[in-house]
Amino acid sequence: MMEKELIRLYEAVKKAADAATTSTAGEVEENRCLDAFKLLKKFPVNYQILASTQVGKHLRVLTKHPKKKIRAFAVDLLDIWKAKITKEISKSKEEKVYQKVSEAENTKRNRTSSSQNGKTKAEKTDRNIETSTSENIKEKDCNVVTGEKTVSVANMAKDEKKQVSGILNEAPSSLAAPSKKETMIKTNDERRDKIREILHEAFSRVSGEADEAIKDQVKTCDPVRVSVAVESVLFQNWGHFNGAQKIKYRSLMFNLKDPKNPDFRRRVLLGEYSPERLVDMKTAEMASDKRKKENETIKRKALFDCERGQKPKATTDQFKCGKCGKRESIFHQMQTRSADEPMTTYVTCVSCNHHWKFC
Known part of the structure; x- marks a missing residue:
């Protein structure tokens, strides 16, 4: 039913758009097309409806319509649909992932609970045997046995609480670090x-x-x-x-x-x-915060040297200029390649303004 309604709205848009280019009353048909676009925009679409009707594919033709307003409406509507479908697909994938994780957790809890039930049944059987035996003993002895049973039940309750708390403590750790x-x-x-x-x-x-x-x-x-x-x-x-x-x-x-x-x-x-x-x-x-600060310092220094408008002073004599042969130069280093590679050194001769670099 929804597919038919969507196709009907699209056909109304397409018919009005075609009439806007061929009819003499172009403005009237254009306004009719825009009104149909507004109804189409309010229609609740999803991935299944668009895939079965192929309306989105056919609507791309209107993005090249000669009327500017019709083109803009078509592009805007396609962007809205694309965002909805992308969000829907990503949400469904995430739900499948977390469903698998929850299923694995439930399986683990069921195994633990079944093992605890087995232990509880065995303890109940032992209690019934003790009770039937104690009925043939004197009342004083029965009180002693009852006292012992009370202590044993209290101890058992403590043990069960420890087991349950251990299971609850282990569950988050298994969810926090699942395998890839x-x-x-x-x-x-x-x-x-x-x-x-x-x-x-x-x-x-x-x-x-x-x-x-x-x-x-x-x-x-x-x-x-x-x-x-x-x-x-x-x-x-x-x-x-x-x-x-x-x-x-x-x-x-x-x-x-x-x-x-x-x-x-x-x-x-x-x-x-x-x-x-x-x-x-x-x-x-x-870049990291440290690297950004270093780059900013280099930029400020270069800007300051340019604003002074005078010849920079040499900071080292370790490099010989291949053009003038003098050892008056300035240099700076930057990491332009991977971290395990050496830094690149940029050298400028202050005498002839010759530039070169090496690693």
């Missing part, structure tokens, strides 16, 4: 799954690197969920891990895994940097 195979959402693409594993490994380090002030906040974040969200956004914007996009993937993953850059992966895990922001983020923005 049970929690990581697979895509059936080896390269994408590998990227998700690398991101998960990087985000898992944050709990051990965080300060005491934010450890509770870090514990509430799920590295698996963040890894899946980041990889999905990167794949939507960059595509597969090949060609020119490989450099972007490598640069981002290197900065997330860099042992000297814990600030960057912590901000991503805590949500200070959204996955969408990582797509257009420059390398300088990914």
Whole structure:
């Protein structure tokens, strides 16, 4: 029923849009098309309805309509539907993951409860034997036996409480550190799954690197969920891990895994940097707080030297200029490659302004 209603609304939009281009009363038909668009926008769609009707696919034609307002409405509606479907799919995948975890936990609890029930039945049988035996003894002896049984029952209750508390204490630890195979959402693409594993490994380090002030906040974040969200956004914007996009993937993953850059992966895990922001983020923005301060100091020093408008003074005589042969130069160093590679040294001769670099 809902599929038919959606198709009817789309056909009304398409008919009015076609009439707006061919009819002499273009404005009237355009307004009629926009009104039909508003009704279509309010319609509650989901993945199943759009997949069965293919309305979203047919609606793309209107994004190239000659009327500007119709084009804008079509693009806006497609963006809204895309966001809804993406959210619905990600939510269903997360529910499946947590369902598996809860099923594993319930199985473990059922096994524990069944073992406890077996112990309780055996203890009841022993009590019945003791009771039948004590009926043939004197009243005084019965009181003694009853007192002993009372003590044994109290001890048994304490033991059961200890067992239950032990089980409850073990359950969160098993949920806090599940194995990767049970929690990581697979895509059936080896390269994408590998990227998700690398991101998960990087985000898992944050709990051990965080300060005491934010450890509770870090514990509430799920590295698996963040890894899946980041990889999905990167794949939507960059595509597969090949060609020119490989450099972007490598640069981002290197900065997330860099042992000297814990600030960057912590901000991503805590949500200070959204996955969408990582797509257009420059390398300088990914640097750690310490590296950013060093870069800012270098920029200020260079700006100060330029504003003075005078010849800079040599800071070292260790480098000989290949152009003029003098040993009057200034230099600075930057980490332009991976962390296990040496820093790159940039040298400028103050006599002839010749520049060169080496590693």
